[in-house]
Amino acid sequence: MTEYGRGPGPEPWHPEDPLYGDGGWGGQQAHPGPQSYGGQQQHPQSQYGDWSQEQHAGYGGEHPQGQAYPQYDGQGHGGYPGHPQQPYQQGAWDGTGPQPQVPHPAAGPQMAYPADPADPYGQQTVAYDGGQPDFYATPEAYPPPEPPGRRRTEPEPHPDWDPESEAGPGDEQHPFFTGGDQDEDDEHELADDRFGSDRRGGKAKGGKAKGKKRRNGCACLVVVLVLGGGLGGAGYYGYQFYQNRFGVAPDYAGNGTSETVTVEIPKGAGGYDIARKLKEAGVVKSMDAFVAAQSQNPRGKTLQAGAYLLHKQMSAASALALMLDPKSQSNVLVKPGERNAQVYEAVDKQLDLASGTTKKIATTQYKALGLPNWANNNSKILDPLEGFLFPGTYPAAKGMKPDAVLKQMVAQADESYGRYNLAAKAKALNLQDPLQLVTVASLVQAEGKTPDDFRKMAEVVYNRLKPTNTETNQLLQFDSTFNYLKGQSNIHINEKEINSNRSPYNTYTNKGLPPGPIGNPGDDALKAALNPTADGWIYFVATDGMNKTEFARTYAEFQKLKDKFNASSGN
Known part of the structure; x- marks a missing residue:
């Protein structure tokens, strides 16, 4: 066969x-x-x-x-x-x-195949x-x-055929591992196999199959590297996520080193703002550690703006405890009604400077400290910064410059005064400019003893400034202006001394307001100056000589209050 x-x-x-x-x-x-x-x-x-x-x-x-x-x-x-x-x-x-x-x-014997039931022509x-x-x-x-x-x-296989260069029947590989550009070649190879060609042997001879094998290995290596890198990155970020959500924040231990540093906390700073300042200064190890310590301390939210003298590498809890201790604070406190002369002395002390250093800078460099354009418009003003060192707490630690401290105070005054339309208010109150309005506020602050007195005191000022005033003939006759002139705070002033002094700040001998403010008024005094009472007050007397002030509308009422004062003071 x-x-x-x-x-x-x-x-x-x-x-x-x-x-x-x-x-x-x-x-x-x-x-x-x-x-x-x-x-x-x-x-x-x-x-x-x-x-x-x-x-x-x-x-x-x-x-x-x-x-x-x-x-x-x-x-x-x-x-x-x-x-x-x-x-x-x-x-x-x-x-x-x-x-x-x-x-x-x-x-x-073979049985005949039945016709396909779906084939009508079978x-x-x-x-x-x-x-x-x-x-x-x-x-x-x-x-x-x-x-x-x-x-x-x-x-029999071709003598030159390499069995390792071809995949077996069950070893078909995905194009991702064999190279996506081999599809066309594989189609030709399949067609040649159908027609009995010898391309299998030819591929081995030409080295093409071996090259594919090398590419397969490189592709696998790339996949391993990519997967390994992805797993490593996922693990790292997973660890970071766990640490951020559930792990303990990095923190130092103890009260820190002997090296000290001053940290300035600005006004309005929150927990993370304070923590950032401390971390940047090297005081705490992490922001989260300080925020956690602050949340666990009942007094943690009471931190005030200012400068703090701290140690480096402190635990968050010890840093917070030291900041809550007033001894660690290195600030200058400007009290309502306080004069500039007192503020200058406090700055010199905090910065460890010679007495008079800050005052000299204030009087010579005031134009560079940020005053509003309506300030210092009178050549007779004794101190151009008077009334513009706004009451508050300001950082002032050794190593800082006096002008930097003064700029903060002036900026705060400018911001506070800017909340009110002082020009329009001054005009409505028959004043010349915003500076006179601040001057009235400084008088209210100096003469009033309590916030309840401020509005009545403001009305006394405006009533005495009126041209129709026949009681004092537009003379304010305030002891506070003469005391400012003298740099003193005497309650008993010799009438002969007052009447002989012709300084523009002496309101006994000069009608109207003094050239400028006589102190730094606070918000309460400023608001009272903007909104005085309308009860007809024109006289007042501190009947106890200290804290109690009483008001009168007529001169006869004033005399009764004066007698009351003399009786309480032993005159």
Whole structure:
């Protein structure tokens, strides 16, 4: 028996052909055309449906009887060009009537395949038109698949083929690992394998497969590095997230080193603002540690703005405790009504400077300290900064410059005065400018003893400034202005001394307001100056000589208050 399945082509039919192997047909071979198995014919019905007369009739005409038929692959495709088919024996079937079912020579009796119930044309004869070409017994025919019993053994691999350069049947690799640009080459390779080419050996010779293997290794290495880096980054950020949410904040231990540092806390600073200042100065190790300590201390929220003398590398709790101790604070406190001379002395002391240093800077550099443009408009003003060192607490520690401290105070005054429309208010109160309004506030602050007195005191000032004032003839007659002039605070002033002094600040000998403020008024005094009472007050006396002030509308009432004062003071 001759070896079946070899055509006149240059290469044998390969048993792993994906189109005609056992795996492609589920273990059954479909043979659309008659085949010769040792002189017998077998014509099983294909599970995909054979071409019947009605199907071929669509091509028109009648095919001659007794001729071989083209082989189909179950999908209506004929043989491939260049692969001649083995001719079928003539005369075994005349083309009419049902095809005979011929059993395989080694299989014994064979039952005929039933027709496909979904195929209305199954088991019917085939008719061809005479116009349909016949590819059997021609060089274009393609050999049909062999039965399993007659298949040849696996051909020996090419001598130059490297088994490691090709993936086995179960080792197909994803394009990601083999290189996405290999798709086109793989398609050509598959087509060549179908036609029995020797490209497998050629690839090994050319080194292309080995190059792919090297690329596979590089791709795997890149994937490992990427995954490793991603896992490492995720772990790091996960640890940071845990530390931030649940871990203990980094902190120093103890009361710190012997090195001290001054930390300035601005007004309005919150917990994290303070913590940031402390961390930047090297006092605490982390902001979170200080914020946690502040939240755990009942007095933690009472921290005030100012300068604090602290140690470096302190625990957050010890730093907070020291800041709550007044001894650690290095500030200058400007009290309402306090004169500039007292403020200058306090700054010199806090900065450890020679007495008079700050006052000299104030009188020579006042234009560079941020005064509003309506300030210092009178050449007779004794101190251009008087009334503009706004009451409050200001950082003043060793190493700071006096002008820096003064700038903070002036800036605060400018901000506070800016909240009110002083120009319009001054005009409504028959004053010349905002500076006179601040001057009135300074008088109210100096003469009034309590906030309840301030509005009445402001009315006394405005009533005495009126041109219609016949009680004092526009003379204020305030002891506070003379005391400012003298740099003193005496309650008992000699009338002869007062009447002989002609300074513009002496309101006993000069009508109207003094050239400028005589102190630094606070918010309460300023508000009272903006909103005086309207009860007709024109006189007042501190009847107890200290804290109690009483008011009168007439001179007769004033005399009674004066007698009361003399009785309480022993005059």
